[in-house]
Amino acid sequence: MQLMMKVNKVYLINSTFPPQICGIGDHTFYLATELSKILEVKVLAAIGEVKTFPQFKVEQIFNYVKPDSFCWIIKFIAADPPDWVILQYDPFSYGTKFGLNPYIPLAINMLKRIHPQIKIAVIVHESFIDITNYKLVILQQFLKVQLRLVTCPVDIIFTVIEPWVSILNNWFPNKLIQHLPVSSNIPQVLTDRDAVRERLAITPQTIVLGLFGRIQRVRRLDHIIRSVNLIRAAGFEVLVMYIGLDPAGAKSFLKDLPLLSEGPFPPEEISRRFAAMDIFLVPINEGVSTRNTSFMTGLQHGIPTVATLGSSTDRILLQENGKAMLLVDAQSPDVFAKAVLELVINPLQRKLLSDGAKELFSREFSWQQVSSRLLTTISSIK
Numbered sequence: 604m605q606l607m608m609k610v611n612k613v614y615l616i617n618s619t620f621p622p623q624i625c626g627i628g629d630h631t632f633y634l635a636t637e638l639s640k641i642l643e644v645k646v647l648a649a650i651g652e653v654k655t656f657p658q659f660k661v662e663q664i665f666n667y668v669k670p671d672s673f674c675w676i677i678k679f680i681a682a683d684p685p686d687w688v689i690l691q692y693d694p695f696s697y698g699t700k701f702g703l704n705p706y707i708p709l710a711i712n713m714l715k716r717i718h719p720q721i722k723i724a725v726i727v728h729e730s731f732i733d734i735t736n737y738k739l740v741i742l743q744q745f746l747k748v749q750l751r752l753v754t755c756p757v758d759i760i761f762t763v764i765e766p767w768v769s770i771l772n773n774w775f776p777n778k779l780i781q782h783l784p785v786s787s788n789i790p791q792v793l794t795d796r797d798a799v800r801e802r803l804a805i806t807p808q809t810i811v812l813g814l815f816g817r818i819q820r821v822r823r824l825d826h827i828i829r830s831v832n833l834i835r836a837a838g839f840e841v842l843v844m845y846i847g848l849d850p851a852g853a854k855s856f857l858k859d860l861p862l863l864s865e866g867p868f869p870p871e872e873i874s875r876r877f878a879a880m881d882i883f884l885v886p887i888n889e890g891v892s893t894r895n896t897s898f899m900t901g902l903q904h905g906i907p908t909v910a911t912l913g914s915s916t917d918r919i920l921l922q923e924n925g926k927a928m929l930l931v932d933a934q935s936p937d938v939f940a941k942a943v944l945e946l947v948i949n950p951l952q953r954k955l956l957s958d959g960a961k962e963l964f965s966r967e968f969s970w971q972q973v974s975s976r977l978l979t980t981i982s983s984i985k
Contacts, residue, residue: 609982610686612643616676617691618698620648620661624848624867626896627693627728629788635659637974645685647676649698667698674710677717684721687981688714692753693728694746701742702729708752715756722984724759724977726783728894731767754778758984761977763894765917781980782917784893786970787903789870794878803863803879805842810834810947813880813906814845815873816897818852823886823911823933829940830884830909831860834947841947846876877904881953882946885910890933893917893968902927902964907956909942919967927959 615635619628635644636658644659650666664679665672680688690711694702715723730750731743751774754760760775761783762768771780797807805811812830827843834841845853845864853864868876877883883901885891890913891898901908911933912921924930929946931939946953966972 610642612685613638613687613689614645614647614685615689616647618649618696620646620653622652622654626788627691627696630785631691633970634974637970670699670704671706673706677710677714680714681718684718687722687724689724692725694749695729703745703749708749711753712756723757724761724981725754725757726761727767728763759980764892764915766915783977784968785896785899786968786973787899788896789873789900791903792871792874794875796878799875799879805879808840810839810841811879811881812841812843813883815900816847818849818856822888824856826886826936826939827884829936830943833940833944837944839947846873877906880906882943883908886939887911888933889913890916899968902960905957905961907946907953909939923963927963928956
């Protein structure tokens with residue numbers, strides 16, 4: 604009751620929204636759904652096809668093709684001011700080249716100056732890109748400047764991975780900065796695993812290695828190839844099952860492997876196909892982290908997971924290594940493959956990791972937990 608008295612109305616700003624396929628659009632939907640159980644919630648989105656939801660309103664305010672249209676949010680917010688405005692910040696999702704749009708920081712700064720009574724939070728989903736060439740070094744510097752300008756006037760900064768907290772603390776030592784992980788964008792459905800595998804023509808003895816998400820995000824494809832080759836050399840029948848937006852890309856990159864590559868699918872079918880997996884693989888170059896919704900889906904479904912650790916990996920995941928998942932250095936494809944083979948050989952270890960994954964997800968990463976953490980934080984600001 605105390606939380607409701609302090610915060611009654613929240614606006615979430617994000618460019619994308621269902622039915623458009625976008626992880627942060629889904630994140631906004633699920634966050635709005637949870638918050639709307641006790642608050643008045645509106646989502647301010649870009650103009651386009653948007654579903655209607657009974658729990659909250661979606662207002663289409665700005666336009667992808669007009670970067671300066673982001674400033675239109677100021678007039679809309681002023682007409683019916685909320686207690687909090689929460690900006691979902693991924694610079695690459697606002698329809699501008701290279702993620703550079705000076706009107707985003709301009710609008711946020713103007714909003715705070717004109718309406719100082721409105722509290723503003725930013726959830727940072729992206730800005731600190733993985734550097735692979737000199738052009739990205741230059742782009743990263745521009746994105747850092749833009750992020751500083753966006754976050755300078757706000758009351759709270761949330762980051763979806765913990766390593767970014769220390770970076771932002773160095774920028775703003777007197778500002779509240781908090782880690783706020785993502786959750787799964789896939790609702791789990793009750794599924795008969797054997798029936799799903801039979802429908803997909805997967806034999807009972809086949810070990811299914813699952814991949815989910817954009818194939819370019821699974822950058823260490825050598826880890827997958829070596830894992831399959833090692834499992835086959837050990838005498839096991841194995842199949843790689845890719846679920847995602849780019850089945851053609853998976854077929855191109857993994858063409859020499861036994862592969863079932865299909866998609867995209869509705870969320871319910873994705874959940875059913877997760878149930879058909881034996882082991883979930885998440886070999887990301889910068890390391891798995893609490894911003895990877897595909898990784899969260901694996902935890903949610905209790906699929907034994909082998910992932911990589913690197914510069915982006917959060918402490919909470921490191922603490923759960925060996926209990927809720929297996930983490931291997933991103934630069935060690937042979938060690939990764941051996942870890943996968945160990946799980947193939949040891950069903951008991953797979954069961955322990957499955958139980959640990961479901962417990963970790965329920966305790967830390969469910970939408971109820973994520974929204975409660977956000978609401979508790981914004982309610983603490985006077």
